[in-house]
Amino acid sequence: MKHHQYEVVIVGGGGAGLMAALYASKGASTAVISKLYPTRSHTGAAQGGVGAALGNAEEDNAEWHTYDTVKGSDYLGDQDSIEFMCKAAPEVVYELEHMGLPFSRNEDGTIAQRPFGGHTNNNTGKPVTRACYAADRTGHMILQTLYQQCIKNKVNFYDEYHVVDLLMSNGAAAGVVALELATGELHVFHAKAVIFATGGHGRVWEITSNAYAYTGDGVAITLRRGIPAEDMEFFQFHPTGIYRMGILITEGVRGEGGVLLNGDGERFMERYAPTVKDLASRDVVSRAMYLEMKAGRGINGKRYLYLDVTPDLVNHYATLDGRTRPDGRPYVTSAEEILGKLPDIIDFCHTYLGVDPVTQPMPVQPTAHYAMGGIPTNMRTEVVIDAKNKVLPGVYAAGEVACVSVHGANRLGTNSLLDLVVFGREAGVRAAEFAQGADFQPLPENPADFVRAQFDALRNGSGSEKAADIAKEMKEIMFDHVGVFRVEEGMQQAVEKIRELQERFKNVRVADEGKLYNTELLNIWELSNLLDLAEVTAVSALARKESRGAHARDDYPDRDDRKWLKHTLAWLEDGKVKLGYKPVVKTKYEPKKRVY
Amino acid sequence: MQVKLTIFRYDPENDKKPHFDKFTVEAEPTDRVLDLLEYIKDYKDGTLAYRRSCAHGVCGSDAMRINGVNRLACKVLVQDVGTTLKVEPILGLPVQRDLIVDMEPFFDHYKSVIPYFVGSEEMPQKEQLQSPEDRERFDDTTKCILCGACTTSCPSFWANGNYVGPAAIVNAHRFIFDSRDQAVVERLKILNDQFGVYRCHTIFNCTDACPREIQVTQAVGEVKKAIATARLD
Incomplete structure (x- = not known):
């Protein structure tokens, strides 16, 4: 077993991890440990834009952005953190531009922006152009730019090292344990501060936009170390995933004027969100789609709808909506403009569907997309471990793995990229500051024992169960019963099923006895993470007897602020989920009925 | 339809030299080659080693040689390459295991x-x-x-x-x-x-x-x- 020592270790090499690395390495010895080459991280799959009220094309301000985010969160987001993020947004977007990020441009040379769901002019209620974009690969450009800057700044990377445990001593961070994929060797990283930036866990669900790597490692590791998970019942289903595959079709398609159509050819969002229509926030659109399909108005009665961005149709509805360009001209698009602004979407549709979006509609269905919940933190990205927000010294989390909470019950499009740059930076700054004022905690004795025991169990199972079967059953039940719409009975079934799968999982056996790139061992360990997260999600969801944001119940269709305007905290103790709650931080926005 | 795959195998821990393994799997024409590899790993041979992450052609993990040309396994469909597939690691970099090369x-x-x-x-x-x-x-x-x-x-x-x-x-x-x-x-x-x-x-x-x-x-x-x-x- 090899030992390393850094003042700050960052777990995960996506947008949040790399942003943290750029800042932490200015003030402390720092290493980024990533199970993937950093440029493979899922930040690179984000498409449509990063939200910031630059006001380049029309009037906008950070206060509107703050209010939209609070409203989008269905009032579950912590308002102090949201305000902090939205105020920092313009400055952090300029910072990315100064790092060389190739944003698309307006004619006057400023950063181009497009409308996105839930982002509005607070005076008119109409969509506002707030999403700063680089074609439809904004996440790719953020990831590449941050990685490039890390090379420039000589950041230390441990690529393809899979972090599998958090070490603590005296109630504070002491480091992490990682498995080096290439050799199978365990490494102990002794650290003063640990930043989790491991991303989300969409692989819990059958249809997902998420990468194979999105297995919730950070939340699972911290749950096993007694740290709670916050608001896990809130998981976003993005309205437009490619039918059956779940691959993301950016909301930017609707920002550019695309509309959703049901089997009758009707633009059904007019009935659900009369003002912003197809640009309502994601929970609203996904629910509307679900209801249309349930009423038999899917395409040919099937479980999908059409997303149509063919220019004639876009122009037809743009005229009806009275949509204009920022300079006041009527909005008229062309095949050429669509091709220029959405090249990757068109490529995905060609490749996977044989469909040309410039002439044909795209078959879409809601797809599991983003974890609003995660490791609880305060707005300084410090991990907090109880209802009174007690800080766990030296442990930080940022990006999708964290629950600050800036997204509450539903995240607005473009706020994930914003979250990871703003709070990634914050985590880097804070962790370095902490490291400058703290000593290394002693490493626990036999630091790798806990992980070795987990791996031994996976190697010594009876082999009577296949990991792939368990994964399939988990994904199906979670998609059917802890998905877009939920009811008591279904969630109860899901909880029982996941517990059954947890038992059956004990009989799984890793067949690969090799050391080098034993991806089977790690894939099965990742499945154990997904099972834990599925259980925590289902139990948290079952307990919340209201509908709020992404948590929509047929049997409790209304939001209940009197009983449920609070964050869920879930602990995993001896294999059982224990729930607690903590208050939402409110500054100036009183909860109101949410209408788009 | 049935797809026959011939896959390059090499585990430096146990193999003196590389060899090829053959697998036959049921597939849809619209399946990705990556889907077939996943099926093999899940149900036929868990020791098969390759990289993958996003599964839709944007992360760059799964470049490999498929029927003699370099492709991403997640961005090429069975209907694009046919039902007889030879899958090998990309050339010019040392093989670390099976389809994984030293990047x-x-x-x-x-x-x-x-x-x-x-x-x-x-x-x-x-x-x-x-x-x-x-x-x-x-x-x-x-x-x-x-x-x-x-x-x-x-x-x-x-x-x-x-x-x-x-x-x-x-x-x-x-x-x-x-x-x-x-x-x-x-x-x-x-x-x-x-x-x-x-x-x-x-x-x-x-x-x-x-x-x-x-x-x-x-x-x-x-x-x-x-x-x-x-x-x-």
Whole structure:
């Protein structure tokens, strides 16, 4: 077993991890440990834009952005953190531009922006152009730019090292344990501060936009170390995933004027969100789609709808909506403009569907997309471990793995990229500051024992169960019963099923006895993470007897602020989920009925 | 339909030399080759080693040689390549296990070309302005996902691994033609080296291999031209 020592270790090499690395390495010895080459991280799959009220094309301000985010969160987001993020947004977007990020441009040379769901002019209620974009690969450009800057700044990377445990001593961070994929060797990283930036866990669900790597490692590791998970019942289903595959079709398609159509050819969002229509926030659109399909108005009665961005149709509805360009001209698009602004979407549709979006509609269905919940933190990205927000010294989390909470019950499009740059930076700054004022905690004795025991169990199972079967059953039940719409009975079934799968999982056996790139061992360990997260999600969801944001119940269709305007905290103790709650931080926005 | 796969296998811990294993799996014409590999790993042979993550052609993990050409396994469908498949690791980099190669030499070449933005000392308070035309000038090469498909399809790279390779040149191009960048001459000097752009013999394998449809050979040509017309002394 090899030992390393850094003042700050960052777990995960996506947008949040790399942003943290750029800042932490200015003030402390720092290493980024990533199970993937950093440029493979899922930040690179984000498409449509990063939200910031630059006001380049029309009037906008950070206060509107703050209010939209609070409203989008269905009032579950912590308002102090949201305000902090939205105020920092313009400055952090300029910072990315100064790092060389190739944003698309307006004619006057400023950063181009497009409308996105839930982002509005607070005076008119109409969509506002707030999403700063680089074609439809904004996440790719953020990831590449941050990685490039890390090379420039000589950041230390441990690529393809899979972090599998958090070490603590005296109630504070002491480091992490990682498995080096290439050799199978365990490494102990002794650290003063640990930043989790491991991303989300969409692989819990059958249809997902998420990468194979999105297995919730950070939340699972911290749950096993007694740290709670916050608001896990809130998981976003993005309205437009490619039918059956779940691959993301950016909301930017609707920002550019695309509309959703049901089997009758009707633009059904007019009935659900009369003002912003197809640009309502994601929970609203996904629910509307679900209801249309349930009423038999899917395409040919099937479980999908059409997303149509063919220019004639876009122009037809743009005229009806009275949509204009920022300079006041009527909005008229062309095949050429669509091709220029959405090249990757068109490529995905060609490749996977044989469909040309410039002439044909795209078959879409809601797809599991983003974890609003995660490791609880305060707005300084410090991990907090109880209802009174007690800080766990030296442990930080940022990006999708964290629950600050800036997204509450539903995240607005473009706020994930914003979250990871703003709070990634914050985590880097804070962790370095902490490291400058703290000593290394002693490493626990036999630091790798806990992980070795987990791996031994996976190697010594009876082999009577296949990991792939368990994964399939988990994904199906979670998609059917802890998905877009939920009811008591279904969630109860899901909880029982996941517990059954947890038992059956004990009989799984890793067949690969090799050391080098034993991806089977790690894939099965990742499945154990997904099972834990599925259980925590289902139990948290079952307990919340209201509908709020992404948590929509047929049997409790209304939001209940009197009983449920609070964050869920879930602990995993001896294999059982224990729930607690903590208050939402409110500054100036009183909860109101949410209408788009 | 049934698909027959012949897959390169090599585990340095246990195998004296590489061999091929054969698998037959049920598939739909619209299945990705990656879906077939996943099925094999899940149900037939858990020891099969390969990289993958996003599964839709944007992360660059799963470049491999499929029926003799470099492709991303997640971006090629059975209906595109037929029902008899030979799957091998990309060429020119040491095999670590099965379809996994050592990417370090590839990333070392990438890092050698100053693959990052070098801005002015003085930055404006807001964004640096750039016209849509200036932005368009390097748009194509911003698409690179560093999968390695181009470099490992290049006969010049196979012949001499010291050649920086098309991927590194593509990433240099992305900055050389960015109107905001201040290190153009330094990059051109690096690529004017004996292991730089002149190793490219316009074979176009790289352009054909690129899963992002970057005009790689054209980008290399533009860098050659920039070197020829720049003052590098």
